[in-house]
Amino acid sequence: MQLSDILDVSAVKVISGCTSKKRLFHDLGEMAESAYGLDQTKVIDALIEREGLGPxxxxxxxxxxxxxxxxxxxxxxxxxxxxxxxxxxSVDRQPVDLIFALLAPENAGVDHLKALALVSRTMRDADTCNKLRANSDVNTLHTLLTEVESTQAA
Structure with a gap:
């Protein structure tokens, strides 16, 4: 599994003003509907429910x-x-500016865990995060995220 398998360029966005976690989940729900045709209300509810188990x-x-x-x-x-x-x-009590959300089928099992591990590894790379923070173009952001896998595989 690679990030290019799970992240469409239409599912990458830069937001200038987001005032709350709830608003953020609404933005993610709208993105999921637009990019993947998912019901935004179900996405929002699922994200809020999961977040209730722990940040x-x-x-x-x-x-x-x-x-x-x-x-x-x-x-x-x-x-x-x-x-x-x-x-x-967050665990370190610092505000967040990079959010990578994953939506998986209810019965995804190991695929969900593999995707979460892949995203976690990618987002732990300080160089990648610095590049993501320095860019506002969605195509560039998508490329930065999906190119990481090629460089790591080499």
């Missing part, structure tokens, strides 16, 4: 919200870069 802010300005949904055919990714960092209940 998905992993530290260093990064959040990895994820959820399983019956309507999802395969693991799908959504990437947001916030121009203004948002408080997210």
């Amino acid at each position: 998905t802010g992993v530290g260093k300005g990064i959040a990895l919200p994820h959820a399983r949904l019956a309507d999802v055919g395969k693991v799908a990714g959504l990437f947001l870069r916030l121009e203004k960092p948002l408080y997210f209940d």
Whole structure:
């Protein structure tokens, strides 16, 4: 599995103003509907429900919200870069500005875990995160995310 398998360029966005975690989940729901044809209300509800189990802010300005949904055919990714960092209940108590959300089928099993591990490895790379923070063009952001796998594989 590679990021290019789960992240469509239409699922990458830069947002200038996001005022709350709930608003962020609404933005992700709208993106999921637009990019993958998913019901935004179900996506929002699933993300909020999962977040209720424990915050998905992993530290260093990064959040990895994820959820399983019956309507999802395969693991799908959504990437947001916030121009203004948002408080997210992260483990290091720092606001987040890079969000990579994953939506998986209810019965995804190991595919969901593999995708989460792949995204986590990618987002742990400080150089990649610096490049993501320095760019606002969605095509460039998508390329930065999907090129990482090629460089790591070499």
